[in-house]
Amino acid sequence: EAQVTQNPRYLITVTGKKLTVTCSQNMNHEYMSWYRQDPGLGLRQIYYSMNVEVTDKGDVPEGYKVSRKEKRNFPLILESPSPNQTSLYFCASSLKQGANTGELFFGEGSRLTVL
Amino acid sequence: AQSVTQLGSHVSVSEGALVLLRCNYSSSVPPYLFWYVQYPNQGLQLLLKYTTGATLVKGINGFEAEFKKSETSFHLTKPSAHMSDAAEYFCAVSRSGGSYIPTFGRGTSLIVHP
Numbered sequence: 001e002a003q004v005t006q007n008p009r010y011l012i013t014v015t016g017k018k019l020t021v022t023c024s025q026n027m028n029h030e031y032m033s034w035y036r037q038d039p040g041l042g043l044r045q046i047y048y049s050m051n052v053e054v055t056d057k058g059d060v061p062e063g064y065k066v067s068r069k070e071k072r073n074f075p076l077i078l079e080s081p082s083p084n085q086t087s088l089y090f091c092a093s094s095l096k097q098g099a100n101t102g103e104l105f106f107g108e109g110s111r112l113t114v115l
Numbered sequence: 116a117q118s119v120t121q122l123g124s125h126v127s128v129s130e131g132a133l134v135l136l137r138c139n140y141s142s143s144v145p146p147y148l149f150w151y152v153q154y155p156n157q158g159l160q161l162l163l164k165y166t167t168g169a170t171l172v173k174g175i176n177g178f179e180a181e182f183k184k185s186e187t188s189f190h191l192t193k194p195s196a197h198m199s200d201a202a203e204y205f206c207a208v209s210r211s212g213g214s215y216i217p218t219f220g221r222g223t224s225l226i227v228h229p
Contacts, residue, residue, distance in 0.1 A: 031216075103164055104161075
């Protein structure tokens with residue numbers, strides 16, 4: 001089954017404790033991206049990757065890191081989480097070219113609470 | 116640059132009534148347009164999309180949207196709302212400026228009353 005898998009789905013942590021949210025897709029997609037969803041603000045892009053070893057900042061990259069060492073994985077790293085990073089996070093992937101360009105496949109989300 | 120405006124953060128309808136969710140976009144090139152739906156506690160899934168060709172696009176669960184270039188709109192409609200349609204709906208545009216990275220609207224929460 002084609003899917004984007006995120007882990008963990010739910011996490012409560014404390015300020016400053018490094019954490020990683022993993023994302024994996026099995027569709028051989030070139031493009032992967034991280035979003036955060038906050039009430040009233042919709043989806044905001046954090047980072048994206050056009051292919052292996054190619055990453056770029058989105059609209060709200062501060063406080064986050066990513067890496068793309070393999071095509072299928074795109075982890076989101078919070079080196080020193082703060083309460084303002086409490087949010088619902090989504091990973092998404094897509095083919096870069098073709099008629100489906102721009103159509104994203106989303107994971108089920110990771111709800112992060114930073115105390 | 117491309118952008119999306121969804122009018123109304125919340126839309127409330129009665130079961131059986133017409134659903135109309137509004138989306139206006141700006142794009143410097145012919146856009147690709149999408150509607151995504153997010154059911155409670157789930158990720159977003161594609162409802163329908165317009166890339167080229169017929170401007171009236173049909174999607175899943177009886178939804179459809181019409182691309183109107185002159186109005187720069189891509190409104191989502193459904194003739195008769197069902198309780199299961201209650202969800203968050205996002206409009207998105209891509210393909211502007213040579214980039215296929217989509218830009219999302221802020222979302223519209225559809226509330227369906229019995």
